[in-house]
Amino acid sequence: MLGAYGENLAAEFLLRHGFQILARNFRARGAELDIIARKEDALYFVEVKTRSGVSYGAPESAIHYYKQQHMRFAAQIFLARNPSYADNEMHLSSVAVGVDSAARRVRLRFFRDLG
Template identity: 55%
Template sequence: MRRNLALGAMGEELAAKALTEAGMQILDRNWRCRHGELDLVAVDGDAVVFVEVKTRSGLGYGTPAESVTYAKQRRIRMLAQRWLAASDRHWPAVRFDVVSVLVDRRGEPAVSHLPAVF
């Protein structure tokens, strides 16, 4: 379990770095409420972007992005509504992205940003 937590934390750090390097601004990391957690909340132009980060060390259960099921998407949308309600700003656009991090056997990560996937 500890290894999975460390892998997930590394994936979120890599995702935040990749998004920042792409010109996005990170507003929140691991935002929590009693209903769950949002991995990253960012700004891209005039859009607020809710980013789900999935990290895997192999493809035995599919790609990291494939683990963002319809049920997970619904949960993220609900959490996004709660985040927006708590925000003191009106956002003209909302987007949902996934960042997939696949770490190979040597420990080398491959980061893939999938914008507007749901």
């Protein structure tokens, strides 16, 4: 439930910053991309990580090398299915969502390029 909330906030954040959302929860052969977005002539394959406290660490620290490999694989499948985007610049990106329920605050941070 927290993850879906974070993904919705991330999608709204991207829209407010001029991105066009092409797909959400794109799944292909065991890999998933939370959001696929476009801005100008660039594609962004976005992983959203949401945390409600510091006990699990910063949201962005949860995107390890193995997860990035799955993102690359899913991005390749998306491009194979949508060849009209093949000439676009591509980025593996992340939106980190920190939720502080007690303070009723949400902090979103966009990381354009992972790894």
